Amino acid sequence: MTHPAQIRIPATYMRGGTSKGVFFRLQDLPEPCQQPGPARDQLLLRVIGSPDPYGKQIDGMGGATSSTSKTVIVAPPTKPGHDVDYLFGQVSIDGAFVDWSGNCGNLSAAVGPFTIASGLMPADRVPENGICTVRIWQANIGKTIVAHVPITNGQVQETGDFELDGVTFPAAEVQLEFLDPADEGDDDSGGAMFPTGRLVDDLEVPGIGTFKATLINAGIPTIFLNAQDIGYTGTESQDAINGDALALSRFETIRARGAVKMGLIRDVAEAAQRQHTPKVAFVAPPASYTASSGKAIEAGDVDLLVRAMSMGKLHHAMMGTAAVAIGTAAAIPGTLVNLAAGGGERHAVRFGHPSGTLRVGAEARQVDGQWTVTKAVMSRSARILMEGWVRVPSDSF
Known part of the structure; x- marks a missing residue:
């Protein structure tokens, strides 16, 4: 009896704000998974360990909570004036689906640092010391996020004294600007920010x-x-x-x-x-x-x-x-x-x-x-927890 071998895929496990997720560069995904569709979803489900009827995600990278059952795909920019594309997938714990309907604001804080650390940011845009500004195109919702990432000695600074309730240890502060965060609308009832046209x-x-x-x-x-x-x-x-x-x-x-x-x-x-x-x-x-x-x-x-x-x-x-x-x-x-x-x-x-x-x-x-x-503006922090490869059976997608 033959069994499928495991394949390994370059990945980085990161904390962003009060969430954790598995980050991928689009170019590192297996070719069938570089496009949206069932193959990509099946791969991410297997990486995270879903669907899991036990609700624990023991056989994957997920942590069995909404805050830790997350994936991110980062790619070169498709939108002019931006440095990177960011796509977020919320992986169901007990169901066989990935929800692409929204963004993760916490993991948004990790996208800028990941973009720099993974070589997707042009070297001449990264200062030796100071703040590197990363313009992120949030592809799920079609919005711009600007991340201000601290740099020390040419590298992303991850440690610091910024404290974020919900995170045990202090870290470096990453300021995020969510530009034009509300949905636009052209109707007379008040627009899509308030979809019914009413405040209450x-x-x-x-x-x-x-x-x-x-x-x-x-x-x-x-x-x-x-x-x-x-x-x-x-x-x-x-x-x-x-x-x-x-x-x-x-x-x-x-x-x-x-x-x-x-x-x-x-x-x-x-x-x-x-x-x-x-x-x-x-x-x-x-x-x-x-x-x-x-x-x-x-x-x-x-x-x-x-x-x-x-x-x-x-x-x-x-x-x-x-x-x-x-x-x-x-x-x-x-x-x-x-x-x-x-x-x-x-x-x-x-x-x-x-x-x-x-x-x-x-x-x-x-x-x-x-x-x-x-x-809208707020501060978060982010940190690489592990980098290398995730392994999944080759018949996972």
């Missing part, structure tokens, strides 16, 4: 209730709810929600109904194959709580509280793209996020999440009655 909607969820909701496409499509309306305080830990099967089911039902209302899907049944987007988050005014690390977060430390669901579970910190949505919504008076932060004009907010706090800024203005956001 009544979201009807059969069998559960009707809730006030801000539905926004900025960074990533997100459904914001008031914590109090769904029986929470905004101080919840992961265990308080992820151990409650009924609560998780309710959140998924809300997410599916919100996706239909946002025009992302036509029928709630389609939500099962679109786990990455939209996100569901709930907000509340400031309150004191204890972060997952044991750190005391005082009400005076934050402008508001936010908890967010990702891939069917409460996220341990905050997705970077959801942070962009939070910053954008906070900058627009009248959204649920803005009201939870006290209302009025805001250019930045610091919000509390299960692991601590995060600050995000956004520049918003109203033009002809419609809101536009020119950019």
Whole structure:
């Protein structure tokens, strides 16, 4: 009996923000996987270790959470004025599919460092010491991200004293600018940033209730709810929600109904194959709580509280793209996020999440009655954890 040999593929395992993923250069993928399609998806599923009915991804590089079941493909730029193309694949843990519908804001912080370290950035663009600016074309959503990467002695600086709640060790700060993060729209109802044309909607969820909701496409499509309306305080830990099967089911039902209302899907049944987007988050005014690390977060430390669901579970910190949505919504008076932060004009907010706090800024203005956001800004960190090759059976794709 013959058995397929394993093949090895150049890859880098990186942390970006509070996520981890396997990074590839497009040119290093097997030829059938260099184009979008089933072969590429099957390869990435096998690399990560999915689908896994045990939910552990033991036979792959995934870490069995939404934050660690991720892949990135980086390629030479196809868009003028950019340095690199970046494509993100969220790999389902128990299902046989890769969700390409959105970006990962956390791993966005690792794309610039990977671009430089892997030789995709022209050498004359990398200073001996200082900041290297990398213009990234985010191919999933068609947006520009600008990463400001620190360089020391001609190499990416990865260590430093920048602390990010949700990450154990300090590292070098990578500042990210998400340019024009909201979807454009040309209709008279308010454009695609607010797909219904309203800052606050009544979201009807059969069998559960009707809730006030801000539905926004900025960074990533997100459904914001008031914590109090769904029986929470905004101080919840992961265990308080992820151990409650009924609560998780309710959140998924809300997410599916919100996706239909946002025009992302036509029928709630389609939500099962679109786990990455939209996100569901709930907000509340400031309150004191204890972060997952044991750190005391005082009400005076934050402008508001936010908890967010990702891939069917409460996220341990905050997705970077959801942070962009939070910053954008906070900058627009009248959204649920803005009201939870006290209302009025805001250019930045610091919000509390299960692991601590995060600050995000956004520049918003109203033009002809419609809101536009020119950019959202936040700081993350990134680090190479391992580099070399991943191995997969040759019949994996």
